[in-house]
Amino acid sequence: MRAGLFGVPRMRPWSWQAFLLGFAIVAVSAVIQGVCVALGAKLYFAAFIPSIFLVGILAGAPAAAFAALLTIPLVWWAFMPPFFEFSPLTTANTDSINLFFLLAVLLIGLADLCRATMSIVRRGGFRPSSKGAATNLR
Secondary structure, eight states: OEEOGGGOEEOOTTSHHHHHHHHHHHHHHHHHHHHHHHTTOOOTTTTHHHHHHHHHHHHOHHHHHHHHHHHHHHHHHHTSSSTTSOOOOOHHHHHHHHHHHHHHHHHHHHHHHHHHHHHHHHTTSOOOOSSOTTOOOO
């Protein structure tokens, strides 16, 4: 783990610490989602969407993809009725999973771009080369 931009810690994307962080953030999101369900919310993936982006920023795209793939069966088992059992999915539940998967892919891509941008800024930004693509070589 090394210090990133604005004090954001960053991990190597394929390290075991990155995957452990992804698992821990999904677990915390499950607790938050459980509280939301207890209060009557029916948005199955509400607490998990920001966590996917957070894992992507802190630990990289592979750990964020792991967190997203871990989230889908967790939500299906724990938060979609009947609770705490796998049952056939309704059309609405399938649509919720598909929408979450689409949002997760987009958020993982955005987080990866943010990590790349932080790396560029930390190195001092882009440096102009002495020869550009449009130079006149007369």
